[in-house]
Amino acid sequence: IMEVYFAAWQLGWGLPSEAARARPAMSRFLNDPTRRLLAHQLNLKAAFAHADLNQYEQSLTVLKELHADRIKDHVNHWRLLAQAQRKVEAVREAGAFVTPPATPGEALEMASAYSQLGMQEKAVEFLEKNVREYPWTGELWALLADIYISQKRWDDLRTMALNLRAARRDPARCSRGSGDATRRDPPGPGAPGTAIRIQRSST
Secondary structure, eight states, X not given: OHHHHHHHHHHHHSOXXXXXXXXXXXXXXXXXXXXXXXXXXXXXXXXXXXXXXXXXXXXXXXXXXXXXXOHHHHHHHHHHHHHTTOHHHHHHHHHHOOOOOSSXXXXXXXXXXXXXXXXXXHHHHHHHHHHHHSTTOHHHHHXXXXXXXXTTOXXXXXXXXHHHHHHHHOGGGGGGGTTOTTOOOOOOTTSTTOHHHHHHHHO
């Protein structure tokens, strides 16, 4: 197993000469039934590090066939498509993606990608739902506030401030996300980008 990790490290972060030596070994691992899953998971990371869309898509296809693909794998695929000047395809793939996030971290990954791709309405709809699912994750509130500010949606910002205050007053509403390792307190009145601060400045 360690040799798979070592080959992937050389491919993604080693010197060009090291990457050249590692490529034949990784090719063997990718086709070895006993190492195939791990090899494609690691090859995905190495390909993303080098923005190698072709290699990334090959491994993502295999992981989907093995039902081992993760939300982050798809989000990074959208980002690589956009970097490769294939933003229309990236937006189409992101818009068609239906797997819901299982953690606040996954929700933040997806929302950030929607916003970066210019899918602001999709991002807002997604965030408005997921701040209710994970009300203790301050980064979700902050990102939603930033989008409202950029679109000058002051009424929505005020409504969000009320919802944020309600979440802080009623811990029972936060029980869904309370066991997740990425839990964060809702942003306080002094935190950058939060609704309470902006509400005061917009009145």
